[in-house]
Amino acid sequence: MSVSPQSPHRPVALVTGGSAGLGLVIAETFADAGYQVIIVGRSAERLDAAKQFLPSPLGRSVATLPGDVGRRDECDRLAIEVERRFGRLDSLVNCVGASDRGLADELTADRVHELIDQNVTTTLLCCQAFRGLLERSGGSVVNIGSLAGKVGARYLGGYNLAKHALTGLTQQLRLEWRDRGIHVALVSPGPIRREDAGTRYRDRTDGSLPASASAPGGGTKVKGLAPQRVAEAVLRCARRRRTDVILPGYLRLLIVLGNAFPRLGDWLLIKFTS
Numbered sequence: 001m002s003v004s005p006q007s008p009h010r011p012v013a014l015v016t017g018g019s020a021g022l023g024l025v026i027a028e029t030f031a032d033a034g035y036q037v038i039i040v041g042r043s044a045e046r047l048d049a050a051k052q053f054l055p056s057p058l059g060r061s062v063a064t065l066p067g068d069v070g071r072r073d074e075c076d077r078l079a080i081e082v083e084r085r086f087g088r089l090d091s092l093v094n095c096v097g098a099s100d101r102g103l104a105d106e107l108t109a110d111r112v113h114e115l116i117d118q119n120v121t122t123t124l125l126c127c128q129a130f131r132g133l134l135e136r137s138g139g140s141v142v143n144i145g146s147l148a149g150k151v152g153a154r155y156l157g158g159y160n161l162a163k164h165a166l167t168g169l170t171q172q173l174r175l176e177w178r179d180r181g182i183h184v185a186l187v188s189p190g191p192i193r194r195e196d197a198g199t200r201y202r203d204r205t206d207g208s209l210p211a212s213a214s215a216p217g218g219g220t221k222v223k224g225l226a227p228q229r230v231a232e233a234v235l236r237c238a239r240r241r242r243t244d245v246i247l248p249g250y251l252r253l254l255i256v257l258g259n260a261f262p263r264l265g266d267w268l269l270i271k272f273t274s
């Protein structure tokens with residue numbers, strides 16, 4: 001475990017799934033904004049690698065804590081450790097998740113449970129475990145959703161189902177915790193640029209799916225987002241207590257229209273993923 005020097009006057013942010021990918025970029029963004037950042041992940045080796053990736057220039061504070069946020073006892077242990085070492089928590093960013101490819105009529109119950117555990121249960125358990133610290137600071141929670149939590153696009157297997165559940169959980173927590181002074185937000189990005197874009201799902205896109213389904217967003221025509229842009233949106237949510245952010249922003253109107261007029265919504269989804 002590696003812990004940087006702390007200051008009782010600096011805000012503290014904890015990022016789950018922060019040892020790689022978008023989570024790592026979010027951790028770096030919060031650290032550069034003056035937060036003391038705690039990165040949580042299951043693998044101590046990956047956390048060490050993330051620590052090396054995030055050198056500590058003057059003013060930056062990054063700590064790592066290994067733990068499995070899919071288990072409530074592990075989340076409780078992490079909360080105790082954060083309180084002992086830092087004495088506070090101002091922002092919790094839930095970035096653990098997994099996506100999918102496939103047809104709905106081929107989706108198994110086991111795969112549904114797996115995706116719900118990774119995308120929803122981890123968030124729920126972390127929120128429950130860290131509620132006390134967040135209530136004390138009047139802090140914020142930012143959950144990383146997806147456009148798939150706003151629409152039901154084709155070929156995404158159980159990912160739509162899981163992210164819609166996360167969207168509902170986020171709003172429920174926001175309404176139930178508002179009197180506790182805790183703000184709960186959702187950032188729903190479209191496809192995020194990554195080195196393996198277009199190849200990571202080839203093993204899931206067999207003859208039952210078009211080749212385009214392996215592309216980012218299941219073949220969406222939405223341009224890939226830079227991870228830094230998403231991370232900056234997460235930071236704004238935490239600081240300005242924004243409620244629900246969709247990236248790219250112009251899609252919000254299309255989503256609203258699609259929900260108000262379902263046939264139009266279906267046509268738009270087919271148009272954007274054909």
